[in-house]
Amino acid sequence: MTAAETMKEQKMIRFEIYRQDDLDSTPYMEEFEIPYRANMNVISALMEIRRNPFNKKGDKTTPVAWDMGCLEEVCGACSMVINGTPRQSCTALVDQLEQPIRLEPMKTFPVVRDLQVDRSRMFDSLKKVKAWIPIDGTYDLGPGPRMPEKRRQWAYELSKCMTCGVCLEACPNVNSKSDFIGPAPLSQVRLFNAHPTGAMNKNERLQSIMGDGGIGDCGNSQNCVQACPKGIPLTTSIAALNRDTNLQMFRNFFGSDNEV
Amino acid sequence: MANSREFYWRRLHSLLGVIPVGIFLMQHLVVNHYATRGEESFNNAAHVMEGLPFRLILEIFIIFLPLYFHAIYGVYIAFTSRNNPRQFGTFRNWMFIMQRVTGVFTLIFVTWHIWETRIAAARGADVNFGMMESILADPFMLAFYIAGVVSTTFHFANGLWSFLVTWGVTLSPSSQRISTYVTLGIFLALTTIGIRAILAFV
Numbered sequence: 058m059t060a061a062e063t064m065k066e067q068k069m070i071r072f073e074i075y076r077q078d079d080l081d082s083t084p085y086m087e088e089f090e091i092p093y094r095a096n097m098n099v100i101s102a103l104m105e106i107r108r109n110p111f112n113k114k115g116d117k118t119t120p121v122a123w124d125m126g127c128l129e130e131v132c133g134a135c136s137m138v139i140n141g142t143p144r145q146s147c148t149a150l151v152d153q154l155e156q157p158i159r160l161e162p163m164k165t166f167p168v169v170r171d172l173q174v175d176r177s178r179m180f181d182s183l184k185k186v187k188a189w190i191p192i193d194g195t196y197d198l199g200p201g202p203r204m205p206e207k208r209r210q211w212a213y214e215l216s217k218c219m220t221c222g223v224c225l226e227a228c229p230n231v232n233s234k235s236d237f238i239g240p241a242p243l244s245q246v247r248l249f250n251a252h253p254t255g256a257m258n259k260n261e262r263l264q265s266i267m268g269d270g271g272i273g274d275c276g277n278s279q280n281c282v283q284a285c286p287k288g289i290p291l292t293t294s295i296a297a298l299n300r301d302t303n304l305q306m307f308r309n310f311f312g313s314d315n316e317v
Numbered sequence: 318m319a320n321s322r323e324f325y326w327r328r329l330h331s332l333l334g335v336i337p338v339g340i341f342l343m344q345h346l347v348v349n350h351y352a353t354r355g356e357e358s359f360n361n362a363a364h365v366m367e368g369l370p371f372r373l374i375l376e377i378f379i380i381f382l383p384l385y386f387h388a389i390y391g392v393y394i395a396f397t398s399r400n401n402p403r404q405f406g407t408f409r410n411w412m413f414i415m416q417r418v419t420g421v422f423t424l425i426f427v428t429w430h431i432w433e434t435r436i437a438a439a440r441g442a443d444v445n446f447g448m449m450e451s452i453l454a455d456p457f458m459l460a461f462y463i464a465g466v467v468s469t470t471f472h473f474a475n476g477l478w479s480f481l482v483t484w485g486v487t488l489s490p491s492s493q494r495i496s497t498y499v500t501l502g503i504f505l506a507l508t509t510i511g512i513r514a515i516l517a518f519v
Contacts, residue, residue: 230399
């Protein structure tokens with residue numbers, strides 16, 4: 058077989074990529090065709106485009122920009138909208154996707170360039186809701202209270218959140234018209250309030266989600282729990298926090314000297 | 318963040334939708350159902366309601382203020398969502414969208430209905446069987462009233478489902494699934510009562 062024949066028989070993968078030069082520039086679609094290899098994921102396809110940045114028409118173009126980190130669906134950096142569904146591009150296998158494979162950035166977040174978005178708002182939300190356990194002090198506090206093993210196993214599921222942003226992209230109430238912080242940081246409040254030491258600051262975390270953009274903005278469309286790649290029970294977390302914040306509201310309103 | 322009152326407004330919105338507005342809706346549909354027993358029966362029932370002591374105060378504080386707070390704040394909520402049924406065609410996402418669509422439609426219907434009956438009454442018209450009979454003689458109005466009642470009962474029943482989530486009653490997916498069936502039953506029952514009453518005037 059000659060080289061030309063090999064080229065002819067080469068299976069190609071088609072991509073439609075929505076690109077944007079920076080935050081304010083107009084988005085445009087660019088088509089790509091890259092040679093098929095077995096077991097490709099979207100990231101290895103993007104790497105192929107970066108190696109040989111020619112679009113479908115054969116014109117030289119700029120390599121497509123995207124974010125990635127762990128490549129095993131743990132870091133959350135490579136999230137994008139693939140064929141209409143927000144998910145991680147590392148676990149999006151080309152063999153399982155309908156072609157042309159359509160890649161878009163998660164528009165809920167500011168677009169940095171092409172498929173790269175800025176998820177800073179999620180990290181700001183984690184600070185707002187105090188998603189940590191304060192143990193720093195001037196002396197050794199000793200060991201904290203023990204956590205029941207069953208609860209530890211359950212809490213481990215909530216701790217799988219990788220701040221990937223997929224649930225915010227899926228939520229109809231997270232958008233430019235609303236300042237809803239979204240499901241991910243809410244579920245983190247439930248995680249840290251379930252920890253025996255974390256529970257010592259339970260009321261502070263509850264208060265933090267009882268304001269602008271807090272839990273009140275949830276509209277129960279339940280897209281988040283469908284979209285979460287880690288299978289976190291986000292809607293159960295939100296309902297449980299509804300119960301907790303309501304009790305906190307009554308405590309605040311009717312007055313109680315028992316804060317936690 | 319914690320200085321905002323939005324959380325409390327949202328909770329008040331959720332509460333008022335059921336108590337008193339939802340309770341009033343059920344009461345209203347049940348009283349309407351007297352129409353199926355004939356003109357006289359309906360007129361007597363309407364007369365009792367009309368003759369309730371402190372009627373104006375009851376109407377203002379149990380119906381109009383809670384209803385219009387719920388409605389106007391609800392329109393704000395409806396227009397701050399970005400619906401995405403194409404990406405997520407799940408049952409709950411469709412219910413989320415329908416809740417907003419029926420909310421806006423119910424506001425239009427109820428406002429028209431109040432204009433045509435209560436405001437007309439204040440301007441001297443008699444609210445009785447004959448009034449409804451003449452309104453519903455127009456086929457367009459008949460269709461509008463049927464659509465209005467279905468939209469209202471849907472909005473109430475589905476709102477009851479999210480009320481249970483918002484107030485932290487149904488937490489687990491299984492309890493939320495059961496409450497879906499229960500509220501579906503409430504929707505069907507109230508719709509039947511409402512439409513039977515409308516058809517009794519035709």
